[in-house]
Amino acid sequence: MAAQVEELKRQHDAVVLAHYYVPAATQALADHVGDSFYLARLARTLDCKTIVLAGVSFMAEAVKMLNPSRTVLNPEPRANCPMAHMVRKADVDAVRERYDDLAVVCYVNSTAQIKSWSDVCVTSSNAVKVVGELPQHNILFIPDMNLGRYVREQLPQKNVILNRGYCPTHQRxxxxxxxxxxxxxxxxxxxxxxxxxxxxxxxxxxxxxxxxxxxxxxxxxxxxxxxxxxxxxxxxxxxxxxxxxxxxxxxxxxPICPNMAMVGPEKVLRALQTGEGEVELPDCADRAAAPLERMLELAAR
Missing domain, CATH: 3.40.50.10800 (NadA-like)
Structure with missing residues (x-):
């Protein structure tokens, strides 16, 4: 299988990226393995036509928004992230109405639509740094309450408002x-x-x-x-x-993420063979990409 993947990568000018949480056999097929921040940042620097993102759907979606001209393949489109949906627009709007000096900070573990409601994205590796760089005193942190609480403890000078989302796997x-x-x-x-x-x-x-x-x-x-x-x-x-x-x-x-576990090595091979799982730009791509771009800018300071 590894030999087939290598040959198909050459044929299609493709690079395989894998998250640390997918099965070890899938990681072994990847050109680069990392967390969501590393993969998002790395994707911008790659010289290739096609990116295969072995992870959950929001990751592939984010890579596509940061690389709109490239083909991005998601080997298992059914691999979703429950936390990526755990916030309501009405709640975000209500907090915006209450505070003038507010930044909505969105964990990258979120859908493009939810990103489009926010001012900046963060990952678990850069959340404290990025929030600390923001001029706003009031921070609405979506969707993960646990990461938001951790950021609040590290930055007591900020008023971090929490949303009731969570990762089911870590919560267990x-x-x-x-x-x-x-x-x-x-x-x-x-x-x-x-x-x-x-x-x-x-x-x-x-x-x-x-x-x-x-x-x-x-x-x-x-x-x-x-x-x-x-x-x-x-x-x-x-x-x-x-x-x-x-x-x-x-x-x-x-602690096994059932969605990450779905992304087996055979799915990576099939994506390269057939081109299935191509990620389309969402309608809100421009609005959702802006917070991602701001994250990369602030994290690099």
């Missing part, structure tokens, strides 16, 4: 299972994604984005780590820590 990580891991592995450092609940983050020694967690473990002096994010990160951690005798532990209920 519960303190009891984390505490059990801590009892079983008392020397292990607890690394958590900010999409986890407030109760789980209290158990964490390190809080960071997917990429930040991976790099923290790869560069850390410790030998044992409890990892509180989607199990797909294990592939990259294993690759980067080869020969370091490091061990990672996940909760007893494995």
């Amino acid at each position: 990580i519960i303190p009891q299972e984390v505490e059990q891991l801590e009892l079983e592995h008392p020397e292990a450092e607890v690394c958590a994604h900010p999409e986890c609940s407030e109760e789980v983050l209290r158990e964490a020694d390190f809080v960071g984005s997917t990429k930040q967690i991976i790099e923290h473990i790869a560069n850390g002096d410790g030998r044992e780590y409890i990892v509180l994010t989607v199990v797909g990160v294990a592939a990259e951690i294993t690759r980067l820590t080869e020969g370091q005798d490091k061990r990672v532990y996940f909760p007893a209920t494995p």
